[in-house]
Every structure is written in structure tokens, then in C-alpha cells.
Amino acid sequence: MDRTITVVGHAAIDLLFDVENIAVHNESHPIIDYNQYYGGGAANIAIAIAILGGKARLISAVGGDFASSGYEAELERHGVDLSLLYRFPDQKSTRAFVFTDREHHQSTYFHWGASAKLRELDPPEVDFVHLATSDSTYNARIAKKAGFVSFDPGQDLVTYSRKNLESILENTNILFTNRHEIQRVCNMTGRSFEDILNMIETVVVTYDSSGSRVYNSGSEFTIPVVPVKALDPTGAGDAYRAGFLLACTRGYPLETCGLIGSVVASFAVQNIGCQTDLPTWDTMKERYEENFGKLPEID
Template identity: 40%
Template sequence: MREKRDLLTIGHTALDYIIQVNEFPLPNSSTAIKNMRTFHGGAAANVAVVASSLGLKSSLVSAVGGDFPGSDYQKDLENKKIDIQDMIVVKEDKTPTAFVLTDNNHDQIFYFYWGAATRFKESEVPYDAIKNVQAVHLATGDPSFNWKCGKFARKEGKIISFDPGQDLHMYSPNDLLEVLKISDILFGNHHEIERILKTMKMNVDELRNFGPSIVVKTRGKEGSTIYSGKTINVDALERETVDPTGAGDSYRAGFLKTYLGGESLEYCGKLASAVSSFVVEAEGCQTNVPSLEMVHQRMSNNK
């Protein structure tokens, strides 16, 4: 019998090339790369790793390539006690790869090679993994696969959070409508939330009445806003930013950790902000992941 888990994240596991530049080049020109390193990433994997470090029993379902079995990444996830037995392995393809360019203003441009993740569409819903958890987080990934998984999770009475992230452009208005309809929590940065509202032709209250009762909008250094019938503004816990990549994913993990623990939404936002403050202090999404004790200490020091 499988061990009961707290959170299943569905979506990308990827290799991240984090590239630092002074400024983005114009078309038909070039710019010098200041620094480039490779890290473990992918939005779903990032959430699973941070959630695990915070004490949630996490599971992960991603489509990965033939280069994943036996890799350092697989070993690292297993060492972190993340259940990856339902991973979709496409032997003839590569694990998804992200090229993340960050300029001196901490603005970012993403290039993403889907590789094995193109097989999400034809993959079977991980029924046993969904049955085995309290909550399902739908991260970046294929819209149709996310909807199929979310639909089954809703039938099973699971808490569902949804974060289309940089893959929002892949959702048709109908795709978006169907996934939002079955979601309890919607996460997005301010650009993504505004785009969703525009696509749905709704304001935040109309969106909440239609689908997710909680809408969480992150705004970088300006903090975050939680809409839940009332509007809760949470300040960012500011630290010197080395690399903003993964800050949003770590925020989601922190929020879900406290939400599943029955905490107030304001506290969920505050702890989530504290979690993300660690991740931005180092390059890579999974490099400077804190324990729950470390997060509580930082929150206490910043009262």
C-alpha cells in the first residue's frame, strides 16, 4: 500500500540554464553573457522540492526524457523523499530544458524546450497518485493533461491549486475556463492574473464566484495580494536578490504548506513571502531552499 502524501505537483521537471546579462539584445544583435550555470528546475519540481523541505510529504508527476533515470536530478529528488514513481519517462527524448535570461533590472526572458513534455497529451492520468494525496497543484505543463488530472482530482474531492505560469499562452479561452472552473486556488504574477482576467472578461470577484475562491497575485518586491472576498495585501520580505528565478514557485509551496495546515490566508502569504526570500538569495530555483525552522526564524527576526 502506498504511503499517504500531502501534495502532488503536476507539470514540468526541467534543467535550467540560468544566464545573466547586462541587458537584453535587440533583434539581429547580440549581448555578452556575464554568467551561465545549470541547475535543477521546472515549476512542478520546484514546488515539490520546496514543499518537501517545509515538511509536506510531496509527490511529483512530470514527463522526463531517457536522460533522467539514474541522473543526479533523479537521485536528488529521491534523497528529498519526493515520490516520483509515477513520472512519465520518454526514453527517446530529452528532459525539458529552460534557458532563463535575467538582466540587471531582474527582468527575465524564458526559452523553453519541451522535449519529453510533448507527450503529456497522450499520457494517462496518474489516478493512484491523485487518490493518495490531500491536494493537487497544477503547474506549468500541457493544458489538456492538467485539465484531465484536475477533473479527476475534483471528482476525488481534492484541493486543487492552479498556476499556468509561463505556459499561460498555451491555454485557449476554453482551456482556461475549464481548468479555472475546477480550481480552488489560482496563483499568478500580476502580469498573468491580469491576462487571465482579460481573457475571461471578468474582474477578480466574478472570477472567484466562477471558479477559484482564492486568487493569489504576486508582485515581486511589491509583495503579494490575496483575494478571498476581502483583499489582503502582504509585504515582500526583501533580501538582496541574486536571481529571482523560482521565487514564485517557492511562494506557492510556502502558501500551500500553511494553507493545508489550516492557517489564515494572511499568514499563508507572510510565510510564503519569507520562503521566497531565501530562494532569491542564490542562483537556481532549488539552491537555497530553507527548512520551516529557518523560515520561522526569519519571520521572527523581521517583525
């Protein structure tokens, strides 16, 4: 039976803009097109796990417009457990405004809305938790209570105090970062990359189109990207984490977990929107075997 993966962080409504160039100070550039989608790192991961056939539970703070937006019904339709949602009827739900240029560079503006309330709350005890972008104080509290901790500070890393970051890292079993974030983690804690590897059992670092690397107890696995026609990079990292974590809870070797994550990410980039084209386990398995050979059998 699958282990429930509790995912902490944002359930956001994403407004995605295609622009010719990302504006800097005192500049204006045309918007080519824009669309609205369901997103937020935690919700993206939870719904991807559920579509893959895993058991996902979401901890997030949502506003009074969450149900009327259709987002609540969408998560329930895919089987995401919403029993631990915090509801604030007088608040707006979280929204992200993401601008992507023709070279796939991005600039993001984020309205926390109800998510800002997390810092005031006492989290529940959970078995297996993934900490996505969220309030750093809440993440530090729940990391101390959880049996197994996966941590992805993401773009919210700039909001972490050194104390909260170190507190979470001390309780982390799997750390996910990109190549920029891992350097910032090192700078903020005063530790070298080798120190981080000695401190945390498994570290995963993504390198955009160059794939990712999985580090564990002195071993290093290089994980390639799955070649597809990429339309939108938004949500690829969340899809990777969903695939990796579900595979991990099912007992697959870490290298296979990385390859499964890469396959799931390849579906996310094929269409605009973080949750638009997420695969089932069987669909993932088919693409996995087309690219990496037979998926190992797990008892």
C-alpha cells in the same frame, strides 16, 4: 499528518545566463556568466515542500537522460515521491534557458522535450493537486479528477485554449498569478477580476517587489516581501507557492499562508538557482518570527 501535495508540471534542467542586456531582433550582447541548475516549476515546488518537511509527489514526464543528469537522485534525496513519473527513454528531458539582465528583466526559452508527451496521457485521481506550468490539456483532465485544485498557469498561459482554461478555473480552489497573468486570464475568459474572485475561493496575485495580495470571500490580505539581498529572482514564485500550499494544508489562516510563502521566497532569491538555498520549516519559522512576530500555533 501532512496531506500529500501532488505537483504537476515540468522537471527541467535550467541554464541560467547573466547578460548585460537582453537582445532583441538582430542584436548580440555579451554573456557575463552562466550556470546549470535543477529547475522546472513543478519540481521546484515539490522539492521545496519536501525540504520544508511536507509530503510532495511529482507528476512529470522525463526523458532518458533524467537519471544520468543526477536530477532523479536529487529529488529522491529530499524525499519527493516519484512514483507517478512518466518516463520516455527516447526523449530528452525538459530544459529552460533563462537570460537575466542587470535590472532583473528576464527572457526565457523553453525546450519541452518529454513534457510534450503529457497531452497524450490519462492522469490519475489525486487528492490535493497543484497545477504548475504544464501541458494545458493534461492539466484540464487532472483538474476534473482531483479533490482540491491549486492552479498556476504561469508563462504557459499563452498555450491554453479558452476551453481548457475555463475548464480548469471551474475546478480551481486556489488560483496563483502575477499582475500580468491575471489580466490575461480575464481577457482570455471574458471575465472581470471581480468575476474571477466570485468564481474561485482563493486568488493570490503577486506584484514583484511590492509583495502579493491574497483574496478570499471578500477579504483581502496584503503580503509584503521579506527584505533580503536578492541575487536571482528565478524560482521565487515557486518557493512562495510551496510555502503557501504547505501552510494551507496544515491549517494556517490564509494571511499566514501568504506570509510563510513570502518568507520561503526570500530564501530562493538569495542565491542563484531555484533549489539552492531552500529552508527547512524551522529555518523558515525563525525568519518568519524575525519579520512578522510569533508564528501562530496550529492544533
